[in-house]
Amino acid sequence: MNVLRPQRKLKIKxxxxxxxxxxxxxxNQLWETDIKYGWVEGEQRFFFLMSIIDVFDRAIVAYHHGLSCEAKDLVQIMQEALMKRQLFDKANRPIIRSDNGPQFISHRFAEACEQFGIVHEWIPPKTPNKNAHIESFHSILESECYQRHDFESYQQAYEIVSGFIHNYNRNRIHGSIYDMSPYEYMEAIRQGNVTPKEIRV
Known part of the structure; x- marks a missing residue:
């Protein structure tokens, strides 16, 4: 009957x-990020690990380990990752890929991506294979770290998980990168000792 006012059109910022x-x-072409939960047996509570992995060299570029995990923590580790890779003065920045978790779809993170000159991609629901490299890292973390320890305190969990990531980047070999650790692979490429492997995602 044409008696209703036109509906307001929502603008997607x-x-x-x-x-x-x-x-x-x-x-530094594509990074993936996701969140992994852990359990502190001695304190009967969860902790969070949010990581950023470089798809090409498999290194964990930056991570947040805490009893909470919010958009501000994601912004902080993204800024840390850009600083570690010395990308703030580079024209080309990585694409960052995530699922649709609340931290990743927040306005705060979207504004930070805009500020840092980073393109953010979302994977469609129920397609973890689109985020396969960070999912693979979290599977390794579960089997080689979480399942081998009954954490008595959050402090103990923080120290053990941080040590695991340190070892993962520097010492743990990966069959997909010539049986090298991520840092060894980056150095071998820099020196021209190996042929870089293309990654199709």
């Missing part, structure tokens, strides 16, 4: 960009 297939040929 940060449009959603779905993850696309691409070929990765070097470090």
């Amino acid at each position: 940060h449009p959603k960009r779905l993850a696309n297939n691409k070929v990765i040929t070097g470090s």
